[in-house]
Amino acid sequence: MSERGSIRAAVLTQTPGELRIEDVEIAAPRPDEVLVRVAACGLCHSDVHVLDGHLPAALPAVIGHECAGIVEAVGSEVTNVGVGDHVVTCTSQFCGSCPRCRDGETWLCARRRAIGRGAGDPPLSWSDQPLYPLGSLGGLAEQMLVHRNAVVAVPKEVPLDRAALLGCAVLTGVGSVINGARVRVGETVAVIGCGGVGLNVVQGARLAGAERIFAVDTEPAKLELARRFGATDVVDASAGPGAEAVLEASGGGVDHAFEVVGLPATIAQAVDIAAPGRTAYIIGVPAADATIEIPGGPMVFRQKAIRGLIMGSSRFTDDIPMLARLYLQGRLELDALIEEHIALDDVNAGYERLRAGTHARSVVTFDF
Numbered sequence: 371m372s373e374r375g376s377i378r379a380a381v382l383t384q385t386p387g388e389l390r391i392e393d394v395e396i397a398a399p400r401p402d403e404v405l406v407r408v409a410a411c412g413l414c415h416s417d418v419h420v421l422d423g424h425l426p427a428a429l430p431a432v433i434g435h436e437c438a439g440i441v442e443a444v445g446s447e448v449t450n451v452g453v454g455d456h457v458v459t460c461t462s463q464f465c466g467s468c469p470r471c472r473d474g475e476t477w478l479c480a481r482r483r484a485i486g487r488g489a490g491d492p493p494l495s496w497s498d499q500p501l502y503p504l505g506s507l508g509g510l511a512e513q514m515l516v517h518r519n520a521v522v523a524v525p526k527e528v529p530l531d532r533a534a535l536l537g538c539a540v541l542t543g544v545g546s547v548i549n550g551a552r553v554r555v556g557e558t559v560a561v562i563g564c565g566g567v568g569l570n571v572v573q574g575a576r577l578a579g580a581e582r583i584f585a586v587d588t589e590p591a592k593l594e595l596a597r598r599f600g601a602t603d604v605v606d607a608s609a610g611p612g613a614e615a616v617l618e619a620s621g622g623g624v625d626h627a628f629e630v631v632g633l634p635a636t637i638a639q640a641v642d643i644a645a646p647g648r649t650a651y652i653i654g655v656p657a658a659d660a661t662i663e664i665p666g667g668p669m670v671f672r673q674k675a676i677r678g679l680i681m682g683s684s685r686f687t688d689d690i691p692m693l694a695r696l697y698l699q700g701r702l703e704l705d706a707l708i709e710e711h712i713a714l715d716d717v718n719a720g721y722e723r724l725r726a727g728t729h730a731r732s733v734v735t736f737d738f
């Protein structure tokens with residue numbers, strides 16, 4: 371099958387801007403590619419950065435990177451998935467041979483953009499122009515054409531709308547705790563920002579056996595959800611920074627402070643609430659031009675560390691199936707992450723609700 375197919379997709383033509391639902395063309399798989407019929411795509415906050423022009427993107431683009439679907443076709447060299455498999459995709463596409471990949475750190479692959487199609491030959495086109503899938507995925511579309519190292523099969527028992535969340539929010543949140551911070555039983559954790567990713571930091575800390583889990587947010591509804599995901603203490607920061615409350619209740623700071631908002635002010639708070647000798651982790655994606663200001667003295671006198679974590683420091687080909695199994699065992703919460711299911715045509719309204727910050731995940735679902 372060498373012909374290009376026609377699909378509906380959410381196209382971004384300018385930033386800041388909104389998405390337009392358009393008919394676009396998608397290529398047939400090359401030998402190392404997988405064609406996926408998209409079942410569900412979650413709306414993630416880093417998409418909002420792109421829509422608002424705070425993260426660079428080649429345009430016109432199809433965004434959306436938290437997806438699950440069913441394999442429709444595979445190229446001749448693809449052996450990791452087959453037609454009919456239920457799969458989750460991930461932006462942590464990897465080459466498998468660079469120094470980072472050889473160390474097993476596939477999420478840091480140095481040749482991610484060098485594998486697969488070059489920038490001049492995207493899998494999508496629109497009105498005879500190239501159309502770029504953001505993060506090499508482009509999930510807000512009826513189909514995606516992805517590299518074989520951007521996809522992993524999951525058990526068919528996991529509903530695909532839940533499975534989609536494993537591709538970003540859950541992998542990033544839970545992975546940051548178990549792979550990035552390596553939280554141990556009995557330690558203390560604080561999470562600033564309890565949206566889709568932050569709730570998964572909370573449940574990652576629960577899975578790791580943290581004794582105290584402080585959830586900080588400005589939205590009471592999110593704090594209630596955080597309790598359901600495993601928070602032992604909730605701090606309403608709507609009237610002001612919650613750092614003082616966490617410092618007091620924890621007796622001088624926590625072992626691991628996670629910032630899941632991506633703002634310089636909350637990153638500084640995370641450093642504040644890390645105990646002496648402990649670490650603050652930046653998980654929320656800051657805007658491209660954001661600069662973090664941290665008082666220098668405490669970094670030395672209290673021997674603090676600050677560390678960025680990307681995609682949960684996860685080898686997604688191992689961790690996504692593991693997380694799927696934990697869900698099937700009833701030990702990983704996915705159902706309560708989904709606030710609403712929406713149609714592709716309503717995607718702009720979904721992002722507007724995400725901007726307002728009042729609820730967890732909106733998931734676009736496709737009928738087929």
Ligand SMILES: [Zn+2]
Nearest residue numbers: 414416538539
């Ligand atoms: Zn995301």
Ligand SMILES: [Zn+2]
Nearest residue numbers: 465468471479
């Ligand atoms: Zn690599």
